[in-house]
Amino acid sequence: MSAVLKIKEVTSLAINQLYDCQLVPGDILVNATKPEFEGDYTVVLFAFIKQLKMSPEQLGQELGQKILSEHPNLFTGFNVIKGFLNFTLSDRYWYAFLQDSADKTHYGTAEPNGQKVMVEYSSPNTNKPLHLGHLRNNFLGRSIAEILKADGYEVTKTCIVNDRGIHICKSMIAWQWFANGATPESTHTKGDHFVGDYYVKFNDVFKQQVETLLAAGKSKEEAEKEAPIMKATQQMLLDWEAGKPEVMELWKKMNSWVYAGFEETYQRIGSDFDKTYYESNTYLLGKDLVESGLASGVFFQKPDGSVWIDLTGDGLDEKLVRRKDGTSVYITQDIGLAVQKQKEFKASQSIYVVGDEQNYHFKVLKLICQKLQLPAADGIYHLSYGMVELPTGKMKSREGTVVDADDLVAEMVNIARQKTEELGKVKDFTREELEELYDIIGLGALKFFLLRVDPKKKMVFNPEESIDFHGFTGPFIQYTHARIKSILRKSAQTDPGDKEIVYTQPLLPLEKELTLQLEMFPSVLQEAAQEHDPSKVAIYVFNLAKTFNSFYTEHSIGNAENGEKKELRLRLSRFTAQVIKTSMQVLGIRVPERM
């Protein structure tokens, strides 16, 4: 049990005994004591003084006395300032914690809880390459999956690929008209970029044709409808839906190029999936649900034959679930897919990592599933994240301001290489070791940058100033890890390891602060899992690394003043390295042994 929980427990018990109350540990507010006061943890007493009709000072004194006398192993002292009861925990308590936990490989992670959870993330379009926004999605999805694993869940990662529809036909037509049979191989272009270029080509040509028609006196609407390239694209969509062989063949060929490109990027950034769904296979799902929904009265039909659900009672609007021509809409297939996934995986929770522009969509999706009384309904959770914007505003592909994922990764790795060469600390590395190190640092900087902020908030990326390698960054934490590993290597011969040692000397302030932070780790992981928020881990591990660096500067580790201190500090160092590694691992970031 964590120290904070322990304090809540003994405090609630003491109040109940002294004043005949019925408090539970959750009623007690415990904070870390502010550095300017003496103590480790603070119980805030204001909440009780009205009920108990006594002054906060008196309550604090009585409570402190009782708790101190009953738990001499846990506390060594207390003080009361205004309504704050500050406790100092005993070194004995912290030493016992270190003996118990410092050398556990899986410290911080929970035992399997038998529950399954699905995480759907990435969800790309096959007509454009991945950009910075996708990176945030991928890193978040991957990280939340790892965090949930660490919290004891069995996690299945899924991906739904948007591989059909009018937008796909646009790149197909453009390729037919303009490519002269060119392929990614013949042009030495990555497959997803190759296809993406034809999507751009479509838009260029379309725009020209529209302008020509406008000049000829057509209205904007007419022009957009009658542009030859658009008409050809509409026809191709019909042919695709009819399963026309040459269209299907082209579609498959171009998709295979895109998938090869995606696969390369996914490998690079460390995304993987247990199951990939394709919309071309799932877009017809959910049709039977419309029928049963009509039968049960959850849906209703309008005179023109279209089918709707009335959500006005829930403060929303009416929502279409089947067009008058009988075809289904986006939300219908999402409902169908939710049901299918539930059948396949029987997860208690289904997390969708999707941008916040779809907040309304997922609200509606969950509500409809609940009204249909589907078993998956209550487990639906939309992990909504904000846009990544540029200082000038939103990224726009038409204005060429989209930050390409592959380019950015390459740039980050390149910066990592430059900085590493400047510092010249790993000149003895082989070529392969160097390449790996650059990847670790470059990707680490990028991932940490995108994961350190609250997912639901939009964030700004400034391409002019490249992502930092100092301060609140991935490389700072990786550096701290490498530094610790260096010390441990140097002390390997004389390190007594994890054998039992009786500590007798008082913990110095920075030794204690480090210990306190290490002790918080399991509850941080738990909170990150509950709130679906990797930034909690990022902030924690940054503070841990900072504390270690202060500790490192203040105290000698390998050449400590005596054997006991040396053993203690080596143990704290090993422990810190371990917690840094685990924290970064759930963020999807590797840590180097040297850098």
Next chain:
RNA sequence: GGACCGGUAGCUCAGCUGGAUAGAGCAGCUGCCUUCUAAGCAGCAGGUCAUUGGUUCGAAUCCAAUCCGGUUCACCA
């Protein structure tokens, strides 16, 4: 217009189940490499927590109104 999200230092962000003097990083300015990795450490400076009112022992945090920015409310996906 309705709904939802946001507004904290020059910039990027923490803090938001109400608690002590609002915290980091970057940028700026001072120091610190003849001892364990200076991708580091110590320090200085920088604030009307959008505005106004309310709730109370106490408000960046809760409530209301207002202002600003964003998203969304498609027989698109």
